[in-house]
Amino acid sequence: MVICAAVLLLLGFIYTYTDQQLAEAQRAREALDTCEFLMRTVSQTTAKLWTAGNFEAASEQQILNTTKTKVREKVQRLKELCKDHPEQQRTAFELEETLESSLKLMQRSIEMKAEHGIAPALKIMSFQIATQEHADTLFQCNRRLTEQLTSSLEHSEHASTAETMRPLLLLAATLIAAIGLITAFILNRSVVNRLSKLVLNSKRLATLDKLVPPSTKGENDEIADLDDIFHTMASSLSEAIERELATIEKAADVICTVNSRGELRSVNSACLSAWGYQAGELIGGNLLELVHHDDRSQTKAFIATLKNSEEMETFENKLTRKDGGLLDILWSFRKSETSDEIFCIAHDITERKKAQEDLRKSEDRFAAIKEKMPAGIIIFSEDGEVLDYNPSAITLLGRDQSSIKNTKLEKIIPALHSELNNLSKQRLPHEAEIIQTDGSIKTADLIVEELEQSENRKKQYLSVLIDTTERHEFERIKETLVAMIAHDIATPMTTIHSQLHLAQLGVMGELTEEGAALVHKAEAQSVELMNVLTTVMKTAKYKHATISSGIAATNLAEIVDAVVESTESEQQQKNVDVHLQIDRSLNLLVEPDSSSHAIKVVLTALLRSCPENQFLTIESFFDEEAKEDTLRLRLSHPREGVVGPPQSLAWEFACAIVQANNGHLRFVEGQKFVACEFEFKVA
Structure with a gap:
């Protein structure tokens, strides 16, 4: 089929080329005939004008006008025939100019003859010379154009040969078309069957039915490729449907x-x-x-x-x-x-x-707790604006709701302005002053916690206030009572201790062996009682609120060095060496005076239980199981015999002081050592 189509295209090209050559030959012949007509017309008109026996101006003018009309029409036709050939067109324009000059010369000759007669006119116009010059120019233009047209005509002579082949070309085209139709008819049944199957598969694909299997004849053309694409699409679609159904089922x-x-x-x-x-x-x-x-x-x-x-x-x-x-x-x-x-x-x-229901109930319970909690709860922004509060906060601040909303919190609780960052980082109670509307001052333990917020919002804080006014009054009464009791007991105990010491020295007479033993025992017990009274008096001055408000970054080495130095007499009595294994760069968050007193009480107790001529170790370390900001300070000595935890009043006071410093104190007993461990927060 492709060969038939190619042959038909070639025959069509030959047929078209033949038509073009025939048209070109016809144009050249017509142009030559036109040139011949022009030359003949001009020659005949010239001969008529100058060879006529009787001179009649009117008839000559009529002959000239007729000649002008014919010549100009033929010249116009000649230019149209030569317009697609630039060289022939230029020669045609030159021929037109020469003809116009000849016509003008003829017109002038008629006028001269009418005025002077033939002989004078010939003489005046130099007719012979002018006519010869125009004739030469005209013949040259005509010859040049004739040569050009003759050349075109020679190139087109082959068209006559091709024209004779036209019947053969038509016959060949008819035979080729017949062969193509026969071939198409033979192939039609196979193609139609395959296309029908393709249409059927497209319909089945649309309805998700099983497609007709592909042919086994091994076709390899566009129809076969399209059928393969349909089968691939059907397979992919089937897999997608199976996955979708599996997703829905699972x-x-x-x-x-x-x-x-x-x-x-x-x-x-x-x-x-x-x-x-x-x-x-x-x-x-x-x-x-x-x-x-x-x-x-x-x-x-x-x-x-x-x-x-x-x-x-x-x-x-x-x-x-x-x-x-x-x-x-x-x-x-x-x-x-x-x-x-x-x-x-x-x-x-x-x-x-x-x-959601549990959350709602929890929010209701929290709201009820907030409303009934004796401690004041205030939520405020970083610029001091009060956002929320509970009734206890109103009572503690001593202001009405409008006053709380319209007053910056820092004007009521100055500590929230000067120490807000430290309070939110430490998360420890801090005694703060609350300015009442009448100018009076209340005190309260203040705890501040920063709330989590998005980046584009102001920081918000939660503060808890616990009124300490009554507690301060109780502590004042307690201090007064402890001081009175300690003073009233210390005075007679000092007297008793002095008398027993004098009796032991024999000032009051020589004592028996049994009496001396009783006096020595009584003196030792009086000394123990005096130590207890001293501890009570020292501990009484450490208020819980005072400790909390005085908590600051304190160097660990300075505290330990001072405590070790203050117990040198006890170390010398038992010949005990104190080994320090502490990080001297660490700072603790404690109140310096009270924490030093607690460590001294524990060190003194361990020096008493430590065997003579031994060593006592003080070491600091971080425990992996404890929080990162918690340091352990261990005081230990080798174990000798059965040693139990301290049971003295001084130990209880030391535990209370450590707890007030937000730490812990415990007794640790191992197989080879006895120790007391402190836990303090690191700054």
Whole structure:
């Protein structure tokens, strides 16, 4: 077929080329005839004008006018014939100019003859010379144009040969067309059958039916490629549908379709675990039968509204499980664009509803606690604006609600302006002053915590205020009472100790061995009692609030060095060496005076229990199990015999002081050592 088409195209080209050559030959012949006519007309007109026996001006003028008309028409036709050939066109224009000059010369000769006669006119006009010059020019232009046209005509002579081939060309084209038709007819049945199968496969692909298997004849053309593409598309589409069905079947949510009346058309296997029903039990039934009776009317009305909806719609209701349990369901509905089916996804939100309800109850409980809490709670921004507070805060601040809202908190509690950053970082109680409306001062323990906020919002803080006014009064009374008791007991005990010491020295007479032992024992007990009184008097001056407000970064080495130096006498009595293994660059968050006193009390107790001629170690370290900002300070000595935890009043006071410094103190007993460990926060 391709060869037939190529041959037909070649014959058509030859046929077209022959027509062009014939047209060119016809143009050249017509142009030559025109030139011949022009030369003949001019020659005849000239001869008539100058050889006529009787001179009649009117008849000569008429002959000239007729000649002008014919010549100009032929010249115009000649220019049209030569317009596609530039050289011939230029020669035609020259010929036109020469002819116009000849016509003008003829017109002048007629006028001269009419005025002077033939002989004078010839003489005056030099007719012979002028006529000869115009004739030469005219003949040269005519000859040049004739040569050019003759050349074109020679190139077109082959057209006559090609013209004789036209019947043969037509016959060849007819034969080739017949061969093509016969070939097409032979191939038509195979192509039509394959195209029919291709159309059938396209229809089956649209309806998701199985395609007709591809041919086994091994065709390798565009139809076969298209059929392969259809089979590939069908395979990919089948795999996608299988994946989609598998996804629907394995989905945790129930996915189903219902019609406009609420009848279930399909449902996935999740209905068994979610609702307790098999899929076969639900298909054909009405969805409203599963809905709790309190929500059926609303659900039915909602499904009815989906007829005119094109968007995804959501709805919440309660469903009854097969075992009678109630479920909170969040439905997602969407109406099909091609049928009355509604696609549904049922998401179980029972746990979320329960969590929301628990959260609401928790918020209610928190609100009740906040309202009834004796401590004042204030939430404020970094610029001091009060955002929220509880009734106890109103009482503690001594102001009404409008005054609290319209007053910067830093004017009421100055510490929130000067020490806000330190308070929020330490998260420790800090005694602060509260300025009342009448100018009086209240004191309270203040704890500040920074709340988490987004980056583009102001910082917010939570502050807790605990009124310490009454506590300060109790502490003052306690200090007074302790001082009175200690003084009243210390005075007679000093006297008793002095008398016993004098008796032991024999000032009051020589004592028996038994009496001396009793006096020595009584003196030792009096010394112990004096030490207890001294500890009580020293401890009494450390107020809890004073310790909390005085907490600051204190160098560990300075505290330990001072304590070790103050117990040198006890070390020398038992010949005990104190080994220091501490990080001298660390700073503790403690009140220096009270923490030093607590460490000294513990060190003194361990020096008493330490065997003679031994060593006592003081070391600092971080425990991996403890918080990163917590340091352990251990005081230990080798164990000798049975040693129990300290039971003295001084030990109890030391524990209380350490706790007031936000630390811990405990007794540690190992197989080879006895130790006391402090835990302090690191600055």
